[in-house]
Amino acid sequence: KQEVTQIPAALSVPEGENLVLNCSFTDSAIYNLQWFRQDPGKGLTSLLLIQSSQREQTSGRLNASLDKSSGRSTLYIAASQPGDSATYLCAVRPSGGTSYGKLTFGQGTILTVHP
């Protein structure tokens, strides 16, 4: 059974810092990995989707890397801003079978960026 772990559980940084969020998964047989953002009381917003054949994806100040063989992904946020404060979740999708739609989520990292 796939298990996804995110470290740290919470992170507080001053505005302007670069930071890294970590995600690890136990089964490397994945099709892709997705990073989401969740604001309090809201749904999830997709940030980046990285295919298993890719090493990284970038969108603006965000960069996600994937090392499938070691079961790790990182989300790098450059020049953090108070508006980046949210919970960040990673989710993996298995390869093959009828479980292709089944995302397995980590517990998330709660990020606070203070002015």
Added chain:
Amino acid sequence: DAGVIQSPRHEVTEMGQEVTLRCKPISGHDYLFWYRQTMMRGLELLIYFNNNVPIDDSGMPEDRFSAKMPNASFSTLKIQPSEPRDSAVYFCASSLYPLGTQYFGPGTRLLVL
């Protein structure tokens, strides 16, 4: 597009009552997913549909839960009878492709007393 629409946004009910949650996916999306989020268990997939047909319902906790998708623009998740341990936020998501990005609705916050 308005995105994924869920109703109601909040529901408070008493144990034993029937609860129906509703979802309208993004137009043209053939895949619809129901998730449950709790502090203890995080975000879990309950069931998903492709072209209105349930594909994987292995995450449905027990027979008290049922989900239907009568047409491409509407789905329901029903709990009967409800129990306090069903209290959670229930999310609906849809996607255009089976392996593509899932777009989430705002969720329904359910409290069973």
